Amino acid sequence: MFLGERVPEDVEEKHWSKRYLIAVRNIPINQEESKRALIELLDNLESIRNQIASVVKRLRYYVAKDKELSKIINLLITIPGIGFVLSIILYSEIIDIKRFGRLDELASYVGFSPAVYSSGEKEITLGLSKQKNKYIRNYLIEASWIAIRRDSALQMAYGKLCNRMPGNKAIIRISKKLLNRIRYVWKTQQPYQLSVVE
Numbered sequence: 001m002f003l004g005e006r007v008p009e010d011v012e013e014k015h016w017s018k019r020y021l022i023a024v025r026n027i028p029i030n031q032e033e034s035k036r037a038l039i040e041l042l043d044n045l046e047s048i049r050n051q052i053a054s055v056v057k058r059l060r061y062y063v064a065k066d067k068e069l070s071k072i073i074n075l076l077i078t079i080p081g082i083g084f085v086l087s088i089i090l091y092s093e094i095i096d097i098k099r100f101g102r103l104d105e106l107a108s109y110v111g112f113s114p115a116v117y118s119s120g121e122k123e124i125t126l127g128l129s130k131q132k133n134k135y136i137r138n139y140l141i142e143a144s145w146i147a148i149r150r151d152s153a154l155q156m157a158y159g160k161l162c163n164r165m166p167g168n169k170a171i172i173r174i175s176k177k178l179l180n181r182i183r184y185v186w187k188t189q190q191p192y193q194l195s196v197v198e
Helices: 018-025 032-065 067-076 084-094 103-110 134-150 152-162 167-188
Strands: 114-119 122-128
Touching (some): 018 032, 032 084, 067 084, 067 167, 084 134, 103 134, 103 167, 134 152, 134 167, 152 167
Antiparallel strands (some): 114 122
16 A cells, blocks of 8 residues: 555455465565565565464464363363463463452452552542553453454443443453453363353
């Protein structure tokens, strides 16, 4: 777009699939330097994707070798929005879910507790605390966007929250609900059951 070129309409899509990348590579660009820069960037992207695929493949191998880890990962994957990579992040950052006696303790560790300013008799809630586990909180918020599309109970809760607050604030509340589901599945060692909403 910077050069005034577009990908052909028949391959235009949201995700950068292999087909899309081939189409981008084949865009006729007259300026040699610009074409070379585009090819370098695409080669770099392909290299990074290959590295990520290699790391995920090794992680799958290690998980398969450890029965206890494999059991927890497979349980976490049953929760909408939680995939293999996020379940590995959750496990590696939390390790033992039993060290958090209550949801509030886990929420505080992740960073879903409100920051509060108190002075004398005044107490003002400032939003989310800056203290957080940067890996878990950010990924859980992203996972919540997927979860509300797959879990009708979460979708309904999100809809109700959106009636009284902006969507980006509502998704934080949904993230805490998702964290509660993660905690429950992990502690009870039971797979997640999708709620039925009538």
